[in-house]
Amino acid sequence: MNFEDTESWKRSSRLCVEIYRAFAKHRDYAFKDQITRSALSIPSNIAEGLERQSDKETIQFLNYARGSSAELRTQIYIGIEIGYIQKRTGLAWVQESKELSAMIMSLIKYLKISR
Secondary structure, three states, X not given: OOHHHOHHHHXXXXXXXXXXXXXXXXXXXXXXXXXXXXXXXXXXXXXXXHHOOOHHHHHHHHHHHHHHHHHHHHHHHHHHHOOOOOHHHHHHHHHXXXXXXXXXXXXXXXXXXXX
């Protein structure tokens, strides 16, 4: 399976780009670094996992991607509360993150069944 062809990698990459662009000029460097790193970790772990040779390793990295998605949602919620992220934008990002987590979980289930 080529990671570039998966919808979860494409969508998580687009979300990452959106977040990077939104925080490009942000001055709270600690928050900016944390939210962009968690966003970047999602497609990166999907890619790394799908390049692994065993399903066990692939699933491990897909679980890392799901964890990064939860981390990103937490940072988005906090960003909304402290006024760094507009509520409408943040809630759209949260929804996308939830959908990505579900997609990744479906891929994990598929890999477990196909063993």
